[in-house]
Amino acid sequence: MKxxxxxxRRRMSHVIDELYTALFRLGGKEVDMELRREEAxxxxxxxxxxxxxSRRQVERMAEMLQPAVRNQALxxxxxxxxxxxxxxxxxELSLVGQMLDEAKVDVGEDEVRMDLYLAF
Numbered sequence: 846m847k848x849x850x851x852x853x854r855r856r857m858s859h860v861i862d863e864l865y866t867a868l869f870r871l872g873g874k875e876v877d878m879e880l881r882r883e884e885a886x887x888x889x890x891x892x893x894x895x896x897x898x899s900r901r902q903v904e905r906m907a908e909m910l911q912p913a914v915r916n917q918a919l920x921x922x923x924x925x926x927x928x929x930x931x932x933x934x935x936x937e938l939s940l941v942g943q944m945l946d947e948a949k950v951d952v953g954e955d956e957v958r959m960d961l962y963l964a965f
Contacts, residue, residue: 849965857887871899886964907950910942
């Protein structure tokens with residue numbers, strides 16, 4: 846359990862970094878995050894704004910964070926290969942989507958809300 850909790854914290858740190866970087870890169874001016882430790886994992890509640898011209902990219906981000914199939918073997922093999930000093934790319938967000946155990950993303954007129962969960 847302790848090792849799994851440590852790995853979940855490291856992965857959630859990566860998730861947070863990728864998401865706020867992506868939203869700011871798309872022209873957002875504000876990102877609010879709340880991180881909760883739950884009995885069996887970590888939950889991230891995120892709200893961010895974006896300009897209208899970035900709507901399609903935000904919708905694409907929502908798709909990548911909510912894949913139809915999650916491949917845990919891919920995550921185990923490759924999640925640490927993502928460079929923290931590089932700009933967020935589709936492949937990074939796709940990897941983040943694979944890392945999550947649950948994701949609910951709602952894209953509104955000019956804001957996005959996310960409820961993301963990573964189990965221990």
